[in-house]
Amino acid sequence: MNSYTLAGRGSRLLLRLRLNGQRRLNSTKPQDQAKDVPSRSTTIPGPGMAWIEPLKEPFRAYGRMQHRSPYITQLSTTLIIYFLGDLSAQKVASDEPYDPSRGLRALIIGGISSIPNYKWFMFLGNHFNYKSHARSIATKIVINQTFFTPCFNTYFFGMQSLLSGQTLAQTKQRVIDTVPVSxxxxxxxxxxxxxxxxxxxxxxxxSVFAGVIAIGWQTYLSWLNMKAQKEEDERATVSAAKAPLTAPSTALPAA
Known part of the structure; x- marks a missing residue:
């Protein structure tokens, strides 16, 4: 057997081994191959992070609701936030029993403002987006604090005053007493x-993230509104006490 015959047999043997290896690789089941490749979607969190998983599902459910019915979801969330904020404010700022009329005013104010607020923050998120993230965030903050915050606070305290039966002059004074400090x-x-x-x-x-923060903020606004109302009542009492009494006329009619 010459060297050419051995070389030919060796080449054929090497080719056969390669073909057999390729057949085995192709016959491997996809699920068997997946066992050797770690999947990010099926990664089990470690013992230190397992507690986060139950907290994710409520947020996922809220995200699905927000996607399906954004206005209904926003309205419902706002009503809950305003109710909890007013309830907290009445418990913190007053020793008197819970006043349902104040809670109803808070629900009306929150219900009217819920969709405009949602539209505003959607607008803010879709605009003022620059290449620099820091510039984008700074611009959004300045615009929100310059335009939205004073307008919303004026609406909030003004509606609180009007719905409680105050006059336009008293409502103006309520806004002056509360909006600058808030x-x-x-x-x-x-x-x-x-x-x-x-x-x-x-x-x-x-919206749900800001809503959790807003519960505390609404508590503060409701407390500030009740504080201003008490101060206005005290000023009215003092003014009434200082006002001169009108004496009845004792003059006799002319003969």
């Missing part, structure tokens, strides 16, 4: 909330 204090909270929301929170979850 706008000033809003800078301590909402810029950070806005920056975090537009940086880390997905659009479908931003």
């Amino acid at each position: 706008w000033k204090n809003s800078w301590k909270l909402w810029p950070a909330v806005t920056a975090f929301s537009f940086t880390f929170v997905a659009p479908q979850y931003r």
Whole structure:
């Protein structure tokens, strides 16, 4: 047997081994191949992160609701937020029993403003987006604090006054007493909330994230409104006490 015969047999043997290996690879079941490849979607969290999984499902359900019926979801969420905020404010700021009329006013105010507020933040999220993320966030914060916050606070306190039966002059005084201080204090909270929301929170979850923060903020606004109302009542009492009494006329009719 010469060298050419051995070389030919060796080539055929090598080709046969390659074909057999390719057949085995092709015959492997897809599920068997998947066992060797880690999947991100089926990764089981470690013991330290397992507690997060039950918390994700309510947010996923809310995101699905928000996608299907954004207006109904927003209205329902806002009513819950305003009810809890007013309930908390009445418990914190007053020793008197719960006043359902105040709670009803809060629900009316929240219900009217829910959809416009939702539209505003959708507009804010879709605009002022620049190449620089820091510039985008700073612009959104400045525009929100300059335009939305004072307008909303004026609406909130003005409606609180009007729905409680106050006159236009009294409503104007309520706005003067509450809007500047509430706008000033809003800078301590909402810029950070806005920056975090537009940086880390997905659009479908931003309303519920802001809503959780807004429960505490609505508590503060309701407390500030009740405080202003008490001060106005005290001023009215003092003014009434200082007013001169009108003496009845004792003059005799002319003869």
